[in-house]
Amino acid sequence: MLLSLPLYRGIFTEMMKILLINPANAGILRAVGVQFPPVGPLYLGSYLEREGYQVEIWDFCTPGESPNYSKYDLVGISTDTTRHNKAMEIACRAKQAGCIVVMGGPHPCYIDEEILASKWVDFIVHGEGEVTLLELIRALEEGGKDWEGVKGLSFQRDGKVVRTPPRPVIEDLDSLPLPARHLIDMDLYRRTKFGDRPITPVVTSRGCPVNCNFCSSSSFFGRRWRARSPDSVVEELEELHNKYGFGAVAFVDDNFTLSPERVVAISEGIIRRGLDMWWWNFSRAENIVKNEEMLEVMKRAGAKTIYIGVESASPQTLAELGKRMDLHTVIKAVEVLKRHGFQIFASYILGSPRDKAKDIHETIRFAKRLDTNVAQFSILTPYPGTALYEGLKERIWHRHWPFYDSQHLVYKHEHISFIRMEWLLLKANLLYYTRSKEAMKDVWQLAKRHKWGWGTLLQFIRDYFWGK
Structure with a gap:
C-alpha cells in the first residue's frame, strides 16, 4: 500500500x-x-x-x-x-x-x-x-x-x-557522466550481432525538432535538439572497444545526422584514434542527399548501415503523419547510399487513418522499387504522449499495452478491418522478402546469424496472438 x-x-x-x-x-x-x-x-x-x-x-x-x-x-x-x-x-x-x-x-x-x-x-x-x-x-x-x-x-x-512544474531539459549533455556499464555484466549482451561483431547502443543527442504525430520523442525530450560533443562520443566508443570488447555500435539517436559537421568530427575522431568500429545510425533522407561528403567520411570511419524512415508512398499520408518529406528525395537518398556502398534499412507505416488498401499496396510496391536491404513494415500505433493518440482517442478499441507493438491495429479504422490490416502487414513482408533470391538469402543469413529456429518462430507466434 x-x-x-x-x-x-x-x-x-x-x-x-x-x-x-x-x-x-x-x-x-x-x-x-x-x-x-x-x-x-x-x-x-x-x-x-x-x-x-x-x-x-x-x-x-x-x-x-x-x-x-x-x-x-x-x-x-x-x-x-x-x-x-x-x-x-x-x-x-x-x-x-x-x-x-x-x-x-x-x-x-x-x-x-x-x-x-x-x-x-x-x-x-x-x-x-x-x-x-x-x-x-x-x-x-x-x-x-x-x-x-x-x-x-x-x-x-x-x-x-x-x-509539479516541468523540468527544463539538460542543456549540456557533456555534463552527464558516461553510462555506468560497470554496473551490469556486459558479456550478457554480446549475442546481438552486427555482421559477426557484438553491437551495443550509444546515445549522442536528445530532442527532436521534427513534428511526426506518431512519435513521442519531441514531447518527452523536447523539440530542441541537443548534442554531445564529438570528443565525448569518441571517448565512449573507445571505452566500448577497448574496455568491453564491442566491435560495433548502434547510434540510436532520432537525428544523428542533423549536424553534418558534428558527424564528420565524430568520424574523424574514430579514424584518428584508430578505432576498428562498425556502426549504423538513423538519418533523414534530405540530410543524406545534401551531404555526400559526410557519407564519404562516415564510410571511412566504419559506418555500414543507415536507417531511413520512408513510412508511405502516399504524399497525403505523409502529410497526415506530419512527415515533411518529398518522395523524390527518398529515391535520391537511396541511390546515393547505394552508390557509396551502404546497407539500407527503410521503415514503412501501414494503416494511417486515411489509408485504404490501395494505398498500402502502393507503399509495398514503392518499397520493392527502392529495393533496400531491409524493409521494416509496421502498423500505425497511437502511443500515449503523441498527437496521434490524442486525435484517435475516441476510436481506440483497447489499452492492452502489450498489443501496442506496431504489429496490431488498436483503433477503429474507417476503411480497413483489424483482421485485414494484419493480413496486409503479413502480405507486405511476404511480398518484400520473396521479391528475389538475393532477398530470401539475406533473410536466411540473418536467421542463421541470430540462431533463429522453430523456438523463435513459436515465440513470435505466441507474442503476436497473445501479446505476452
Missing part, C-alpha cells in the same frame, strides 16, 4: 540504497533475441553514483532470478508502452517489500493518473530523469523538504494527482 507522504519524512539515517530496473522485452524484440543494455537506467546509475549513491541495476532481459527488493530503499523502473504490464508487476512486488517506487520512461508520464491510482507507484518522473530523480532522493532523505518543489514529478496526495 502507498505510504502517506508524511511517513516518508525523516526515516533515512544514511544514503538510500537504490535499485534501477529494466523490465523484460516484449513482442518482436523478445522473439528475435535483440538484447541491448538498458541505456536509460545506465545514465541514471552513473549520475547517482557520481553523487555518492550506492546503485544497482537489474535487467530482466538477462537470465537470473528476481531481486530481493527488501534490500533497497528505492526502486526505479524505466519502461515503455509494450512493457507496461511487466513494469507494474515489478512495482507491485517492490511495493509489497516496503520500497519507495519511482517509474519513468516514454509511457508512464502520459498515463500517470492510471498508474498512481494502482497504489504500487509512489512517484512518476516526467522527461529526462537524471536531475529529477537525484532531487527527489535528496528530498526524501532530508525529510523536512517538500518534494512538491522537485520539478518534473507527479504523485498522489489525498487521492488526487499532483503534477
